[in-house]
Amino acid sequence: MTRANTDSARTRAADAAATPALTCTNLSKRFDDRLVVDDVGFDVAAGETYGLLGPNGAGKTTTISMICALLKRNSGSVVVNGYDLDQQPAKAKATLGYVPQDLAIYPDLSGAENLGFFGRLQGLRGRNLQRRVEEVLETVGLSDRARDRAEEYSGGMKRRLNIGIGLLHEPRLLILDEPTVGVDPQSRDSILSSVGELGASGIGVLYTTHYMEEAERLCDRVGIIDRGRLVAEGTRRELVDLVGEHDWIRLSVDGRPDRVVSRLQDLPQVVTITADDHDISLEVTDGHHVLPAVIEAAATDGDRVIGVELVEPDLESVFLHLTGRALRD
Ligand SMILES: Nc1ncnc2c1ncn2[C@@H]1O[C@H](COP(=O)(O)OP(=O)(O)OP(=O)(O)O)[C@@H](O)[C@H]1O
């Protein structure tokens, strides 16, 4: 390859990476006279995992149904991997994979046969189809059960097969609607691992959930949706900072707590400090970064730190702060 070709290949790769996997703006949906999605807009970068976090009835499924062109929208625009959903619908849909909230698999076919069937529907044939079926089985961790009928699968395995179907045509944006609802904790963990690996492989992922632990574990950024409105978005840290929540550091010390407290209260990141005998609690900004300095200041002059705990506020408290209600009913 000549140098110029290398450069243009690099430019193309950079362009592909720079094109967002999804841009949606001003999405609204009305059922009769009820506005259930109200002016929602967000982007998912290439390679980013974006979580739409909100309680039952918030408008998550309605929003993604509009993005997947399964539901007409009352307003707004959707661009998938650079293709406008209205102007280039076939191209937009070809680069998008959708995993519905409800299972869509044939119970009397094996895992491999299900994938083969749906792959053919998507236009895959011959060796290419076979290669994709094997790759997808590997990705969702079902290679060793590929020949078993889907009705013999556990709930979590059925869900993973459902995800696999959405992956067959190698989408650059994968949309998953609450894929862990109703599965046992072990299956849930393996679904989350599969989705985490997909995110790490470089495709854009849009993931809806009402479990804040899942959003925290999987998502680079989270949009909080409530009553049809996107009320805030950002990284966990940005959301926590947005609502002004602080972190807490709890120390157990061996020595003179009064001396430790007086040294710690000079640190600029310390907001409040209280001591109960040898247990000291500090309210701090950005606990992760200040922790080494706290330990260093505490453990001098013969005073020792014998226990440390860092407590960071979670998205549950962000949701509560923004909406005045708990995420779960
Ligand atoms: N076809 C429909 N006709 C009328 N109302 C609808 C329809 N589909 C959804 N809704 C209403 O729109 C609102 C949002 O529903 P949606 O299914 O998008 O919520 P969700 O966030 O996906 O909730 P869940 O976590 O329970 O799946 C709800 O009040 C729901 O009752």
Ligand SMILES: [Mg+2]
């Ligand atoms: Mg839903």
